[in-house]
Amino acid sequence: MEDIQCPSVLVCSTIWVKRGVAAANPQEILLKPADFENIIEQAQADIETDDSDEEVDSSKKESDTLREYSLSNGDEYNFNNYDNESGDVHCHIGNIASFDVDGRDPLVTNDDDDSDKEDDIIKSDDNLLLIALANKDVATLEVHVYNEAEGSFYCHHDIPISSYPVCMEWLSYDPEDPKPGNLCAIGNMSPIIEVWDLDMLNSVEPIFKLGRKPKKKKGQKRVGHKDGVLSLAWNQNYTHVLASGSVDKTVLLWDLENCKPVTKLDSFSEEVASLKWHPQETHRLLTGCLDKTVRLFDCKEKTIVRKWEVPTAVEKVLWNQYDTNYCIASLTKGFITYFDVRANKSVWEIKAHDEGDVSCLALSASCPGLLVSSSDDGLMKVWDIIDHEPTLVWQQEIPSVVVCIAANPDNGFLFGICRTKARSEKSAEVLDFSMIPDVRNRFADRVALHSSATGIKQSEATKVAEKMEDMEIDE
Numbered sequence: 001m002e003d004i005q006c007p008s009v010l011v012c013s014t015i016w017v018k019r020g021v022a023a024a025n026p027q028e029i030l031l032k033p034a035d036f037e038n039i040i041e042q043a044q045a046d047i048e049t050d051d052s053d054e055e056v057d058s059s060k061k062e063s064d065t066l067r068e069y070s071l072s073n074g075d076e077y078n079f080n081n082y083d084n085e086s087g088d089v090h091c092h093i094g095n096i097a098s099f100d101v102d103g104r105d106p107l108v109t110n111d112d113d114d115s116d117k118e119d120d121i122i123k124s125d126d127n128l129l130l131i132a133l134a135n136k137d138v139a140t141l142e143v144h145v146y147n148e149a150e151g152s153f154y155c156h157h158d159i160p161i162s163s164y165p166v167c168m169e170w171l172s173y174d175p176e177d178p179k180p181g182n183l184c185a186i187g188n189m190s191p192i193i194e195v196w197d198l199d200m201l202n203s204v205e206p207i208f209k210l211g212r213k214p215k216k217k218k219g220q221k222r223v224g225h226k227d228g229v230l231s232l233a234w235n236q237n238y239t240h241v242l243a244s245g246s247v248d249k250t251v252l253l254w255d256l257e258n259c260k261p262v263t264k265l266d267s268f269s270e271e272v273a274s275l276k277w278h279p280q281e282t283h284r285l286l287t288g289c290l291d292k293t294v295r296l297f298d299c300k301e302k303t304i305v306r307k308w309e310v311p312t313a314v315e316k317v318l319w320n321q322y323d324t325n326y327c328i329a330s331l332t333k334g335f336i337t338y339f340d341v342r343a344n345k346s347v348w349e350i351k352a353h354d355e356g357d358v359s360c361l362a363l364s365a366s367c368p369g370l371l372v373s374s375s376d377d378g379l380m381k382v383w384d385i386i387d388h389e390p391t392l393v394w395q396q397e398i399p400s401v402v403v404c405i406a407a408n409p410d411n412g413f414l415f416g417i418c419r420t421k422a423r424s425e426k427s428a429e430v431l432d433f434s435m436i437p438d439v440r441n442r443f444a445d446r447v448a449l450h451s452s453a454t455g456i457k458q459s460e461a462t463k464v465a466e467k468m469e470d471m472e473i474d475e
Contacts, residue, residue: 010134011418011428012165014404015184017128021172022182023199024122026157120201122156125149127408128198129416130184131428132165139164141186143198146430148411153430157201163188169232171195173239173256175208183207185242187229191222193244193254210242210254210261224252224261233275237282245272251287253299265297267304274316279324286327288314294329296341308346310337315359322368326388330358334375338388350390353377360405367412367447370433374402380417382439386446394438412447413439 122128122145129144141159145152167187174181174197182198193210196203211224224244231245242254251272253263265287274288283300290313296306312332320326326347329337334353337346352358356376364370369386380402381395400419408414413434433439 010164011131011403012134013132013168014406014416014418014428015130015168015170016406016408016416017130017170017182017198018409019127020124021180022122022126022128024124026120026122026199026201028201029203120156123147127410128156129153129406129428129430130168130170130198131404131418132161132168132186134164139188141165141168141184141196144428146416148414159196159203161186161188161194161196162192163190166228166230167232169234169242171234171239171242171256173234175240175257175259185210185232185234187232187244189228191225191227191229191246191248193224193229193232193242208259210244210256210259224254225250230271230273231275231288233277233285235277235282237277237280243275243277243285245275245287247271251275251285251297263299263302265299265302267295268293270313273314276317276319276327279319279321281324286317286319288317288329290314294327294337294339296327306341306344308337308339308344310346310349311335315357316361318361318363320363320385322386323388328361328363328371328385330361330373332357334358334377336361336373336390338385338390340388347388348390352381352383352390353379360402362405362407362415364412364415364443365407365409367443369446370412370439370443372405372407372415372433374398374405376401382433382436384442393442394436413443 125147127146127148129146131142131144133140133142139161141161143156143158145154145156147153165186165188169185171183171185172180174183183195184198185193185195187193191211191213194206195208195210197207200207212220212222214220214222225246225248227247229244229246233243235241235243240256242256243251244254245251249266249268249271251265251268252261253265254260255262265285268287268289268291270290272287272289276286278284278286283298284305285297285299287295287297289295292310292313294308294310294314294317295304297303298305310329310331312335314329314331316330318328320328325341327339327341329339330352331337334351334355334357335349336352336358337349340347352373353375354377358373358375360372360374360380362372364372369384371383371385371390372380373383374380378397378401379395380398382393384391384393398417398419402417402419404416404418406416408416408430413432415431415433416428417431418428434444
């Protein structure tokens with residue numbers, strides 16, 4: 001395991017970025033004092049407008065909804081405390097930046113920063129691991145760099161975001177640039193989705209936002225959701241489409257080209273907790289809802305293709321990308337359910353964890369059948385579902401509760417693990433399951449075969465196999 005030390009914070013979401021996507025030299029934004037003044041003035045104007053129009057009247061209703069909402073029996077996203085805090089949770093840029101007449105920060109006395117420039121370079125074999133977290137009144141998106149060959153894992157830069165993050169999604173579509181970008185959309189406790197450019201350093205604003213609150217004085221109507229955004233899914237086949245699920249019991253499909261919602265799905269009676277686009281059938285969207293129902297939509301026809309009622313609220317939905325006739329859902333109270341989209345009943349349903357909600361569920365990106373789950377019971381488990389039946393391969397008690405698991409897109413055995421309020425200092429780490437004999441022995445041949453079948457160079461697959469054969473494991 002490669003680990004980093006994190007403060008005791010609320011980790012809300014994590015996701016990987018593939019190798020070779022990030023810019024080698026991220027662009028550094030240098031703002032002049034006038035730029036800061038404009039940002040502060042605009043933010044203050046927006047706050048004053050919001051405080052004076054109809055949003056004040058509706059805020060109590062939205063706060064009550066957030067207070068009642070939780071993906072678990074507890075208060076996972078700290079909604080209760082959020083409502084009791086002061087209304088001013090914005091970052092006061094004016095208090096943390098000062099400049100002399102030349103626009104330089106007088107507190108910076110070391111002009112020789114060459115030693116830091118090497119760390120700023122992102123290599124072609126680096127992965128990024130994005131971690132969204134909140135600490136009291138501060139919300140942050142941390143961009144970590146992981147290099148498997150070197151065993152290095154460090155925070156490259158962080159981005160201050162406006163509200164407590166709940167979900168995020170990586171995407172490459174930038175409406176202002178014909179070239180693929182390196183962006184991250186963040187859903188939070190407000191109705192507004194922020195999209196940040198990961199290839200920019202010192203960003204203080206997202207490159208664009210999805211949604212707009214109504215402003216009576218300016219005659220602006222609401223655009224987008226009415227409440228917090230709990231789930232996001234980018235359509236990798238139609239790259240200009242992003243789906244969002246909300247506390248307001250709707251799913252919106254956004255056209256990123258003009259940053260407007262074009263389709264609304266409102267067949268839900270509770271909050272929409274999870275979304276996933278079909279890997280090949282571009283119009284099909286899988287949804288998991290707290291109303292104890294998994295639904296498959298044809299978004300082109302705006303119809304429900306199939307729906308399955310489950311015993312408890314749905315935490316997360318996934319497609320089995322190795323056989324897309326099947327999908328998976330994790331539920332509260334420890335359940336995992338497996339569906340054939342051609343049938344009206346589940347293929348199987350198991351009590352995967354004795355206690356808590358299975359909010360952590362990840363299927364390996366290049367190792368067929370390798371499924372990882374974790375819940376509030378403190379156990380992490382590895383399952384084999386290659387034959388559409390669950391077989392428990394390995395389990396272990398993990399110090400503190402794992403709140404996020406993400407499968408590395410380039411190595412089928414690597415998973416990013418994040419914890420909240422860890423007893424140890426390891427709050428975030430990269431777990432290599434090839435180091436665990438039971439898991440390695442079960443899946444090693446499968447990784448090499450899948451790598452060859454999907455077009456990865458045979459030499460690379462051979463290196464993976466040789467690496468595992470030569471590896472010494474401390475029992």
